[in-house]
Amino acid sequence: MGVRDRVVLLAGGVGGAKLAYGLAHVLPPGALTIIVNTGDDFEHFGLHVSPDLDTVMYTLADLANPSTGWGLEGDTFQAMTMVERYGGPTWFRLGDRDLGTHLQRTQWLREGLPLTEVTRRLCAALAVPHTILPMCDRPVRTCLETDRGRLNFQDYFVRLRWEPRVHRVTYEGAESALPSQAVAEALEKATLIVFGPSNPVLSIDPILAVPGIRERITTSPAFRAAVSPIIGGGAVKGPAAKLMAELGMEVSPLGVARHYADSLNGIILDEVDREFCPAIESLGLRTLAGQTLMVTAENKRRLANELVTWVETITTR
Amino acid sequence: MGVRDRVVLLAGGVGGAKLAYGLAHVLPPGALTIIVNTGDDFEHFGLHVSPDLDTVMYTLADLANPSTGWGLEGDTFQAMTMVERYGGPTWFRLGDRDLGTHLQRTQWLREGLPLTEVTRRLCAALAVPHTILPMCDRPVRTCLETDRGRLNFQDYFVRLRWEPRVHRVTYEGAESALPSQAVAEALEKATLIVFGPSNPVLSIDPILAVPGIRERITTSPAFRAAVSPIIGGGAVKGPAAKLMAELGMEVSPLGVARHYADSLNGIILDEVDREFCPAIESLGLRTLAGQTLMVTAENKRRLANELVTWVETITTR
Numbered sequence: 001m002g003v004r005d006r007v008v009l010l011a012g013g014v015g016g017a018k019l020a021y022g023l024a025h026v027l028p029p030g031a032l033t034i035i036v037n038t039g040d041d042f043e044h045f046g047l048h049v050s051p052d053l054d055t056v057m058y059t060l061a062d063l064a065n066p067s068t069g070w071g072l073e074g075d076t077f078q079a080m081t082m083v084e085r086y087g088g089p090t091w092f093r094l095g096d097r098d099l100g101t102h103l104q105r106t107q108w109l110r111e112g113l114p115l116t117e118v119t120r121r122l123c124a125a126l127a128v129p130h131t132i133l134p135m136c137d138r139p140v141r142t143c144l145e146t147d148r149g150r151l152n153f154q155d156y157f158v159r160l161r162w163e164p165r166v167h168r169v170t171y172e173g174a175e176s177a178l179p180s181q182a183v184a185e186a187l188e189k190a191t192l193i194v195f196g197p198s199n200p201v202l203s204i205d206p207i208l209a210v211p212g213i214r215e216r217i218t219t220s221p222a223f224r225a226a227v228s229p230i231i232g233g234g235a236v237k238g239p240a241a242k243l244m245a246e247l248g249m250e251v252s253p254l255g256v257a258r259h260y261a262d263s264l265n266g267i268i269l270d271e272v273d274r275e276f277c278p279a280i281e282s283l284g285l286r287t288l289a290g291q292t293l294m295v296t297a298e299n300k301r302r303l304a305n306e307l308v309t310w311v312e313t314i315t316t317r
Numbered sequence: 318m319g320v321r322d323r324v325v326l327l328a329g330g331v332g333g334a335k336l337a338y339g340l341a342h343v344l345p346p347g348a349l350t351i352i353v354n355t356g357d358d359f360e361h362f363g364l365h366v367s368p369d370l371d372t373v374m375y376t377l378a379d380l381a382n383p384s385t386g387w388g389l390e391g392d393t394f395q396a397m398t399m400v401e402r403y404g405g406p407t408w409f410r411l412g413d414r415d416l417g418t419h420l421q422r423t424q425w426l427r428e429g430l431p432l433t434e435v436t437r438r439l440c441a442a443l444a445v446p447h448t449i450l451p452m453c454d455r456p457v458r459t460c461l462e463t464d465r466g467r468l469n470f471q472d473y474f475v476r477l478r479w480e481p482r483v484h485r486v487t488y489e490g491a492e493s494a495l496p497s498q499a500v501a502e503a504l505e506k507a508t509l510i511v512f513g514p515s516n517p518v519l520s521i522d523p524i525l526a527v528p529g530i531r532e533r534i535t536t537s538p539a540f541r542a543a544v545s546p547i548i549g550g551g552a553v554k555g556p557a558a559k560l561m562a563e564l565g566m567e568v569s570p571l572g573v574a575r576h577y578a579d580s581l582n583g584i585i586l587d588e589v590d591r592e593f594c595p596a597i598e599s600l601g602l603r604t605l606a607g608q609t610l611m612v613t614a615e616n617k618r619r620l621a622n623e624l625v626t627w628v629e630t631i632t633t634r
Contacts, residue, residue: 045420046363046427076395082417086442088424096413100399103362107405110363125403 001191003223003312005031008190012037012203013052014069014237015229016196017059018294022304023194024060024130025297032130033186034060035213037198038115039135039142039171039206042154044092045083047102048109051154052203053119053134054101061126069237072097091159116180133186135207136177142206143170153202162239166246169201174209179216187216192311195226197292199240200259201247208263217263223311224265227292227303228253231270236293254279261285266314268292268307286314318508320540320629322348325507329354329520330369331386331554332546333513334376335611339621340511341377341447342614349447350503351377352530354515355432356452356459356488356523359471361409362400364419365426368471369520370436370451371418378443386554389414408476433497450503452524453494459523460487470519479556483563486518491526496533504533509628512543514609516557517576518564525580535580540628543577544609544620545570545586553610571596578602583631585609585624603631 004027009020011034020034034056041050051070058064058072065071075095084090094102101122108118114137123132142153146164156162179187187193195204208214217224230252235241241251249255253269257280260267266286269276270293277287288310294300321344326337328351337351351373358367368387375381375389382388392412401407411419418439425435431454440449459470463481473479496504504510512521525531534541550568552558558568566572570586574597577584583603586593587610594604605627611617 046365046423047420048363076393076413078393078413079396079417079420082414083421086417086421086439088417088421096393096395096416097399099413099416100396100403100405103364103396104400104403104405106363122403 003192003315004028004308006186006189006191007032007194007308008186008192008222009034009194009196010198010204010207011035011052011056011196012198013040013055016052016198016203017056017064017069018300019194019196019227019304020056020130021059021297022294022300022302023308025301026304026308027130029129030131034130034132035135035183035186035207036132037135037203037206039140039202040153040157041139041141042152044094044154046106047099048106049092049094049102050105050115050134053132054098056132057119057123057126057128060128060130060132061123063126071095092154114180116182131182131186133180133182135179135183135213136210137180138173138177140174140177140206140210141172142202143172144168145170157202157239162242166243169205169247171206171209174206175211177210179210179212184212184216187213187220190220190222192308193217193220193222193224194307195224195260195264197227197229197236199229199235199238199243200256201243202239204260214263223315224263225307225311226256226260226264226267227307228256228267228269228273230256230273231292232272252276257283257285266311268303268310320509320632321345321625323503323506323508324349324511324625325503325509326351326511326513327515327521327524328352328369328373328513329515330357330372333369333515333520334373334381334386335617336511336513336544336621337373337447338376338614339611339617339619340625342618343621343625344447346446347448351447351449352452352500352503352524353449354452354520354523356457356519357470357474358456359458359469361411361471363423364416365423366409366411366419367422367432367436367451370449371415373449374436374440374443374445377445377447377449378440380443388412409471431497433499448499448503450497450499452496452500452530453527454497455490455494457491457494457523457527458489459519460489461485462487474519474556479559483560486522486564488523488526491523492528494527496527496529501529501533504530504537507537507539509625510534510537510539510541511624512541512577512581514544514546514553516546516552516555516560517573518560519556521577531580540583540632541581542583542585542624542628543573543581544624545573545584545590547573547590548587548609549589569593574600574602583628585620585627
């Protein structure tokens with residue numbers, strides 16, 4: 001059983017989906033399981049919307065909108081036009097084809113299927129060749145205590161464009177959630193566990209907050225590597241840098257490494273951050289400096305390959 | 318206060334909406350209130366769909382699809398394309414802009430607004446110049462006992478294309494429903510009450526099943542006229558003729574007149590059915606034979622005008 005055989009990636013939205021894409025094109029079919037944050041999930045217009053699951057699914061199905069990273073390429077917005085005419089909320093832009101996903105997910109959930117099975121069916125219909133798993137089937141909702149009061153994730157992230165200053169982040173419902181059997185098995189059998197370049201606090205921590213997931217990771221015999229979402233003191237996309245600063249974390253790969261330290265064996269950071277390698281290594285982690293900015297499909301494959309090859313080199317030594 | 322000043326129309330979907338359109342163009346602004354059947358309402362994909370309310374609203378807003386009578390002209394079906402890809406239910410075709418209506422209605426209902434207020438807001442946004450009222454705010458669901466078992470309305474009507482043979486029709490929840498204040502007031506102040514050319518059993522009877530509505534109609538000092546949905550032994554559209562026959566009713570304006578007899582003062586039937594006038598008059602109802610087939614906008618206005626003028630002639634004699 002080699003490093004490549006059973007790879008588990010923890011992922012949020014766009015950043016995690018990019019690495020998922022790279023790994024999906026580097027690993028053998030069926031070798032990749034992506035455990036996706038559902039702390040961003042919410043009910044909108046009565047529909048169950050799972051933004052991160054959809055971003056990963058659309059990305060692996062080659063349907064994602066390349067200019068935004070989320071949503072479907074070439075989608076139309078007729079339903080939203082009508083909602084706007086009614087004076088309804090349009091801050092969360094739902095494309096028409098994207099709505100089809102939310103409609104069918106909601107339908108299946110209302111029929112009593114767990115989100116894991118719903119996700120499996122959606123992915124099968126889109127011919128996604130790897131396994132995408134929600135972090136759990138019970139609702140967990142990321143909430144933020146901010147200078148503008150307590151906010152639900154989507155209010156903070158989309159409606160208020162992550163402008164409020166955050167004091168604290170909580171994962172409502174996490175304490176009573178359980179990893180699904182599929183998540184538990186994937187972690188137990190993993191030959192490599194990767195923390196994607198997603199927001200540590202908003203994308204990865206909700207996953208780790210589900211009881212049993214962090215324990216299965218820290219006790220896993222698999223190599224556990226993170227890809228730093230911070231490059232050159234900033235985030236590639238989204239509020240990771242701003243939020244880490246507001247929560248008193250150092251905005252660098254070292255800050256990321258400290259945050260995950262107990263759970264990791266190594267971290268991949270960008271060449272521009274090479275200076276942080278000694279400090280990270282003094283935490284007991286391995287480091288690899290590479291090209292971590294993923295713009296093109298080639299970038300994604302190269303980073304995925306670099307990551308897997310690096311872990312193979314370490315673990316077979 | 319003349320006949321034209323406060324007209325109440327009871328309506329189902331397409332047929333009722335056509336007469337509503339005619340009346341809306343003949344009556345002074347604000348003079349028309351349409352009480353619409355909500356026995357067809359259902360939850361689909363978690364959204365609250367009100368087919369008859371929407372048909373009447375889109376028709377009066379001049380947005381209806383002229384070739385079907387329901388849905389929005391020029392609507393697209395991207396969401397349904399995606400649902401189809403997932404193998405989901407596509408028997409009820411939801412257009413993308415139409416979905417915008419269902420999204421916003423569902424949102425407002427989930428915020429706790431009654432359907433009457435939701436309908437008022439939707440109509441206001443579409444600049445509908447008359448009042449459209451759901452028959453009540455509580456859910457009433459038309460159910461059919463058939464040779465293929467007990468069916469919900471939409472399963473019977475859309476999915477199974479009204480093929481099953483019907484033994485009995487019930488209006489679940491009607492006994493505990495109440496007319497809204499707006500419906501009660503409209504009926505109490507009406508100067509003319511019209512039963513639209515809608516399916517008597519599936520569109521008008523659910524309205525009459527709401528406690529207090531039939532009583533307010535039968536005790537109203539206003540003239541109460543029906544427009545026969547049966548022309549030349551058949552229905553213009555839909556299952557009215559088939560269903561009336563299955564329930565042992567005569568499929569003619571006389572059958573319609575008998576069905577409503579206690580509640581009506583008169584009936585308008587098509588010239589082709591003139592032969593039924595004496596028998597209907599022997600029930601104590603007035604009759605008017607006219608051109609009741611409404612194909613063009615001009616047809617609709619002419620029938621509406623004929624109806625109102627006829628009642629004026631009778632009541633001022």
